[in-house]
Amino acid sequence: MAIGVQITFDARDPARLAEFWALALGYVVQPPPPGFDDWPSFLVTIGIPEEQHDRASALVDPDGAGPRLFFQKVPEDKTAKNRVHLDVNVGAGAEDRKAAAAAHRATLERAGATFLREVDEPAGWCLVMRDPEGNEFCLQ
16 A cells, blocks of 8 residues: 655745745645646636635645645644644765755755754754744755
């Protein structure tokens, strides 16, 4: 039996957070179903009122290898430390993985991320970051 996985984020602004994570991971916003040019056209067809079109957004790996990311609108802000976080491995295969991570850090900071700290321990190295809504993640 094949089991798929989707990672779901609560968000104040699902579209903005999806755009950030698309940049962070090299993902793309999930295209609308066949026969529709855009999501609003599809949502109207299935009876979702226009004022609710901002309730969700989703990303997919263009190579089809990684999990789908789903962003759902919630009214409250993030209030506690994540119990689960993503490790974004941008340095894999790079000649200088720390330089690759530093370059991606700069890109993500321009998109609204915040750098928290560098971790350099015998168990591993990473840059600890927060996305625009405060969710922690690591760049390696």
